[in-house]
Structures are given as structure tokens and as C-alpha cells.
Amino acid sequence: MDSLDNVSPQLSHHPPPTHTRRPRGPTLPAHRLPDLPGRVAIPGQSRGRPGTPSPLKRFNAASAEDAERTLLACLNSVRWALRMAGHRPYPDLASLLAASDEAAYDLTAAELAQALAAESLPALPEDTYAAAHTALNAAYAAYEAKFGHAFVICLDGLKPDAVLDHVLEGIRSRLANDPEEERSVAAEELRRLTRGRLTGLLTATAAGHQPFPPDRPGEQGQ
Numbered sequence: 001m002d003s004l005d006n007v008s009p010q011l012s013h014h015p016p017p018t019h020t021r022r023p024r025g026p027t028l029p030a031h032r033l034p035d036l037p038g039r040v041a042i043p044g045q046s047r048g049r050p051g052t053p054s055p056l057k058r059f060n061a062a063s064a065e066d067a068e069r070t071l072l073a074c075l076n077s078v079r080w081a082l083r084m085a086g087h088r089p090y091p092d093l094a095s096l097l098a099a100s101d102e103a104a105y106d107l108t109a110a111e112l113a114q115a116l117a118a119e120s121l122p123a124l125p126e127d128t129y130a131a132a133h134t135a136l137n138a139a140y141a142a143y144e145a146k147f148g149h150a151f152v153i154c155l156d157g158l159k160p161d162a163v164l165d166h167v168l169e170g171i172r173s174r175l176a177n178d179p180e181e182e183r184s185v186a187a188e189e190l191r192r193l194t195r196g197r198l199t200g201l202l203t204a205t206a207a208g209h210q211p212f213p214p215d216r217p218g219e220q221g222q
Contacts (some may be wrong), residue, residue, distance in 0.1 A: 059090035076118035
């Protein structure tokens with residue numbers, strides 16, 4: 001990512017005599033990411049301040065400890081986080097996401113189990129009816145009893161009214177998998193979730209984007 005130019009134009013202390021100085025409107029404050037307990041929030045870039053480093057630049061420049069804590073909020077694997085932090089700086093988001101995929105493919109069975117253990121159930125729209133929650137709770141219980149970890153599924157890009165059907169269809173079809181098949185499916189969904197979390201974190205801007213999607217670790221489904 002190209003660095004931002006820190007040079008600002010020199011302004012005259014006095015306006016030209018033929019022009020009338022116009023009163024300036026209110027200056028909007030630079031937006032910052034909300035504080036997340038136990039996570040390192042990287043402030044988003046303010047478009048009104050060209051000298052402010054982008055979230056990716058801040059991540060590249062962060063201490064190893066802070067970068068690792070940020071990464072662990074996206075995927076609960078210590079070796080993955082150490083590897084990702086150690087390969088900084090990343091020139092752009094695409095390079096970081098490619099590195100994330102490569103490192104995630106190398107997770108051992110034990111590391112994958114640890115990462116899955118930190119996951120919570122996917123969030124559902126607030127207006128999901130009670131009967132659907134009852135059916136999903138039963139399916140979740142059957143899934144965890146069979147596979148030993150929470151059901152994970154990436155919901156990025158889905159419209160809210162499509163989430164429930166997608167989750168129901170996914171859990172019912174995956175319950176038919178054997179443990180080895182499901183481990184591969186869950187690992188792929190986890191990689192997709194991680195990509196979404198990294199993208200959300202490192203492209204947060206003054207437009208008000210949140211640093212993590214709603215299905216990040218530690219947040220229960222609604």
C-alpha cells in the first residue's frame with residue numbers, strides 16, 4: 001500500500017484582498033474503532049486527514065505482542081498468529097489474506113481443534129422466530145455431540161433474510177459427514193471466517209465500518 005503524503009500545502013495567513021473569507025463549517029471528528037475488551041483495535045483511516053496511517057500500516061508497525069493479540073482475535077491459533085506477525089510488513093490486504101490462508105492450511109489437527117474450540121455459534125437475525133431457535137439448538141447439540149466442537153459457517157455476503165436457511169441447510173447436510181470429512185469442511189469455513197475478520201479489521205474506515213464481523217470468536221449468536 002502506498003504511503004500517504006504527509007506534506008500539507010502552505011496557506012497564507014491573509015486571504016487575497018479580492019476574496020471574502022468564508023466561515024468554516026464544523027469539523028467532523030476522526031472516527032475510531034470501538035474499544036474491544038481483550039483485543040487490539042486498530043483505528044480506521046480518516047479520509048479528512050491524509051497524514052493518518054491506514055489500518056494496515058498501523059498493523060505492520062505495531063509491536064509483535066499487539067499484532068499477535070490482534071491476530072488471535074481473528075483465529076485462535078498461537079502458531080498461526082506468530083507466523084503471521086513475523087512475516088510483516090504486508091504490502092497490501094491481498095498479500096496478508098494469502099499469507100493467512102497458507103498459514104491456516106498448515107494447522108495441525110490439535111491446532112485446528114484449539115481454534116474451533118474458541119468459536120461460538122453463528123449469529124442469527126434478531127427477528128428469527130422461536131421455533132427456528134429450538135430446531136437449531138437441537139441441531140447444534142447433535143453436531144457438537146458428533147464432532148466435539150461448535151458448528152462454524154461463514155455468512156459473509158449473505159442477506160439477513162437468507163442467513164437462517166443457509167445455516168439450517170449447512171448443519172443438516174454436514175451432520176451426514178464422517179469426522180474426517182467434517183474436519184476438512186470446518187477448516188475451510190474457519191479460513192473463510194478468518195479472512196472476513198482480517199478484512200473487516202484492516203479495511204475499517206471513517207465510514208463507520210466495524211473492525212470484526214458479528215460472528216467473531218467470543219460473540220454468541222443472537
